[in-house]
Amino acid sequence: MADDDATTAGNRPALGTALEYAPAPESRSVVAIRDSYDLFIDGVFTPAKSGERITTVNPADEQPLAEVAAAGEEDVDLAVVAARRAFDEVWGPMPGAERGKYLFRISRILAERAREFAVLESLDNGKPIKETRDVDIPLVAAHFFYYAGWADKLAHAGYGPDPRPLGVAAQVIPWNFPLLMLAWKIAPALATGNTVVLKPAETTPLTALLFAEVCQEADLPAGVVNILTGAGATGRTLVAHPGADKVAFTGSTAVGREIARVAAGTAKRVTLELGGKGANIVYDDAALDQAVEGIVSGIFFNQGHVCCAGSRLLVQESVADEVLERLKTRVSRLRLGDPLDKNTDIGAINSAAQLDRIRDLAGTGQAEGAESWSPACDLPERGYWFPPTVFTGVSQSHRIAREEIFGPVLSVLTFRTPEEAVTKANNTPYGLSAGVWTEKGSRMLWTANRLRAGIVWSNTFNKFDPASPFGGYKESGYGREGGRHGLEGYLV
Incomplete structure (x- = not known):
């Protein structure tokens, strides 16, 4: 508030006087953070075979938020096997219109729980609530809504009259837009009939684990989406797994190079969205x-x-x-x-x-x-x-x-x-x-x-739209995410 001697009649601030903003904190009570989280494999939360755990902290005050499991090689293998079974028996054969219903349902649930996701994203990532509330979470719901519409129209996407899914997609996402990058990866993969094993960033795993609850709430078939938390070793194990047909990565150029080397000489399809200096x-x-x-x-x-x-x-x-x-x-x-x-x-x-x-x-x-x-x-x-x-x-x-x-x-x-x-x-x-x-x-x-x-x-x-493709040249990677172009990396 302005000082008394800087105001005019009616307590209005005088011209040229700066206004101080009173604190307007969003309530943390809208989200319930567990003390401990397990891996999400085959539709249920499962303790890590590795027995290892990681503590995620609030970067604004360095206070611990929760412990999460760190997936090891055996855990990665279980998740990939679950994703393969779901692809072969349920999700791959499912008609596109039916897959689209699940994506529409996920989009609706995300919109209904938007405030909860916005607060959790700010706590785990450190970004302002007005960004998670007004940008991140609405875009997440919009991506699932957009790709739900493509699920039964793939023959008209320009990739042949009968495009087919690749199979199991191994996806690794960064910490800067944890939930939005999840949506960029999972939504087109599911719309095209693929199943997913996704590893969120080590420092920002909580909204991905909350998304796993959304998958349960939407009655998504078991194994279609699997969430493996962990550090860099978990990601390296996942992208190198022989059961993965597709690798999608967003992160640093250095790690992108490593992934390209690992995938070289294999049948894996790879898309990389890396660094920039715009x-x-x-x-x-x-x-x-x-x-x-x-x-x-x-x-x-x-x-x-x-x-x-x-x-x-x-x-x-x-x-x-x-x-x-x-x-x-x-x-x-x-x-x-x-x-x-x-x-x-x-x-x-x-x-x-x-x-x-x-x-x-x-x-x-x-x-x-x-x-x-x-x-x-x-x-x-x-x-x-x-x-x-x-x-x-x-x-x-x-x-x-x-x-x-x-x-x-x-x-x-x-x-x-x-x-x-x-x-x-x-x-x-x-x-x-x-x-x-x-x-x-x-x-x-x-x-x-x-x-x-x-x-x-x-x-x-920094204007984004689910219908618009995004990707780079040179050391910024290859492939596109978003729009009709984002379907191509998940089809054969």
Whole structure:
């Protein structure tokens, strides 16, 4: 609230007075977190044969949330066998229209339990509740709804008159969008008649396990979806299992390379959605206030834990100073803090390991001569936190301009001509995303046609739709997820 001497009649704030937001926390009571979770195999929760367990913590305060089982080789084998049996006996032979009913049912249940999932995702991941509530969970339900509609129309998808499912899909997902990445993987796999063994990230397993309860509530046949929690060893065992016909992975480029080597020489179909270093290009004729909002959304959404983040800002020289001034003003108004507070814009970094990497690369940027700026920001004493940071004076050779930081760190470069903008944007080993800001349609199309990126946003950023394909080039992986294109990787 404003001070008494800064208000006018009626307790209205005087012009130019900043308003303080009162805390508006979402209640944790809407979700019941168990002390311990088992693996989900063949339709039931099953203790791990390995006997190993992992503790997942709340990154906002470092407090333990729950213990989860860590699947070993025997557990992986049981899950793959269950998925194969379900594929051969139930799910594969099932008519597409019947499979679609299950996906519609899952979508409806997710929508009904949206608040529960949103709170759990924020607790386990650290992202703000307004993002899980307004973006993540609605998109999850929408993906299952969208692919439910494809289940009985596969002959019209453009992949032949009688496309067939591959079989058992081994899927490994990251920690930045735990439930949304699950939906991106499971929904098209089930719609096309495949069964699934999915491993969520070690630090964010809880919404995947809650999704297993949704599968039970929807009466999904046993073995169609199996959830194996664990660390990297579990994922390596899963993707190398000879019973898997398909591998789908979202995560780092380094792990993607390892998976490609493992699958080489086998009959496994592989799709990889890997890292990115997206360019956000702002021309001098752009609507600058709109562009600044897109810049902020492009890099500070989800604490920068986004593979397609616009982490490289390319601004035309003639408007660079004005854009930076407006950008700093806007970033100064972002609110960092409790992820369950509905006013929070920037939540916690997901893990101590990721925070260390962000700090290391940000320190490298300063050591290489770039200028770092962050707004005045009080970081909580506990938890994993990093302030929104903008680097200027960045050159193409700087590590912060070339390596994926996966945090709330923006590198700013300038250009003079459209040709220079495209050259700088494409000067990266990645090719996942880009954004272009201009009022000229011809300039937009000219630029987009020359950018080597899987997705190019026009006067917006980070907009997703289940009907739109997503994927990259070069070290950002291969294959597409989402839309009609997302069906191809699960059909033969």
